[in-house]
Amino acid sequence: MTARPLRKLGFLSIGLFDPADPRTGLESTLEIIELGERLGFDSAWVRHRHLQYGISSPLTVLAAASQRTRRIELGTAVTPLGWENPLRLAEDLATVDVLSGGRLNPGVSVGPPMHYDNVKQALYPNTADREDFSHERVRRLLALVGGEPATDFSGVEGFEVFSDRVQPHSPGLRSRMWYGGGSLRSARWAGEQGMNFLTSSVVKAEESEDFTEVQLSHIRAFRGNHPDGERARVCQGLVVIPTDSASPRQRAKYREYAAARTPRTATPQGPARLMFARDLVGSSAEVAERLHADAAFREVDEVAFALPFTFEHADYEQILTDMATRLGPALGWQQVDT
Structure with missing residues (x-):
């Protein structure tokens, strides 16, 4: 199959961020998003990191x-x-969507919080x-975002006016809700x-131990159960590091980073049998060739390439610049007018 542009x-x-200086790290993230816009990227995504030294409040x-x-x-x-709490989250999502002019793409997942036994008394002490x-x-959450009633009360009480649905209401937000899934069941349900559907560099080894084969089955199962069929939106997130304009020091660091993570890609990991995709490091031409050979990539036309977690601001600037100016065009992407 020919890859979709x-x-x-x-x-x-x-x-x-540095726990002793969180503002610098958070400011760096905002500057990276601003750079992404200047470079013509279509989207910027952030990931939750609760009780860690990363973004704990992405919507903020x-x-x-x-x-x-x-x-x-x-x-x-x-x-x-x-x-x-789905109701409170729906309010926050709608507020940020309105503030952004309808640019929010909320991705969600389910399951108990990580290390639940250790955090449950702080998070849900009574329930x-x-x-x-x-x-x-x-x-x-979908019902509340979509405008379904949250209460059977509405109207005027004294000087205050009450609505029976989440406010503000952002009519287009429901169509921009994403589900992040790593199993066949999740893909079908979404x-x-x-x-x-968001599919990342982590999937469950259910019917196969070939990462690409598993990811491809998820994409097809999702679209096979979606009202829009083949037009249903899928975004693939892999760790991709183009090195075209990188310095020798940066190239060595990038390859060392990927090499340290490669052993986990050999076999399914842990009781959940999680499978990890290999990080793609090399020139944009080399990375594009490897992506075009990937059967799952050939079935998507949206990506959210993951930036390595522990790199420096200058590294992210180089990687994003190469993505936008070299890798993207090599994959058939056309830069939007900024």
């Missing part, structure tokens, strides 16, 4: 980014709903053993809900 080029950042960061950009789409990849971390949590 790349229609949307995006990137993902974890937004690490994206609200700030929305006021420093005018065109680039802003997404979460992903928001783990086990940490969230920890009764919380529902299933897909029902997503259904609640399609049935009419969501968009």
Whole structure:
């Protein structure tokens, strides 16, 4: 199958910071998003890191980014709903979407919070053993984002006016909701809900131990169960590091980073049998050739390439510049007018 020309080029950042100086790291993330817009990227995504030295409140960061950009789409990849109240999250999502002019792309996932036994008393002190971390949590969020009633009360009470649905309401937001899934069941479910689908560099080894084969099965299962069929949106997120304009020091660091992570790609990891994709490091021509050979990549036309977690600001500038000016065009992407 011939690869689809790349229609949307995006990137993902974890937004690490020094615990003694968090503002510098958060400011770096905002500057990277601004750079992405100047380079013509279609989207910038951030990832939650609760109780770590990374972005714990992506929507707050994206609200700030929305006021420093005018065109680039802003997404979460992903928001783990086990940490969230769907009604409150729906209010925050709608608020940031309105502030951004309809540019928000919320990605979500389900399951218990990481290290739940250690955090549940702080997070849900009275309901920890009764919380529902299933897909029902997503259904609640989708309904509220879509404008379904949140209460049976509305009208005027004294000097205050009350609505029966989440405010503000952003009519287009429901169509920009994404599900981040790494299993066949999740892919099918996301399609049935009419969501968009985020597939990353981590999948579960269910029917195969070939990463590309598994990811391809997820994409096809999602579209096979989606009302839009082959037109349903899928975004692939791999770690991709073009080295065209990198210095010798940077190239050595990038290859060392990828080499240290390669052993985990050999076999499924842990009880969940997680499989990891190899990081792609090399010239844009080399990376493009490897992507075009990837059967899963050939079936998508949107990407959110993940930036390595621990690099420096200057490294991200070089990587993003090479992505936009060399790798993207090599994949058929055309830079938008900035």
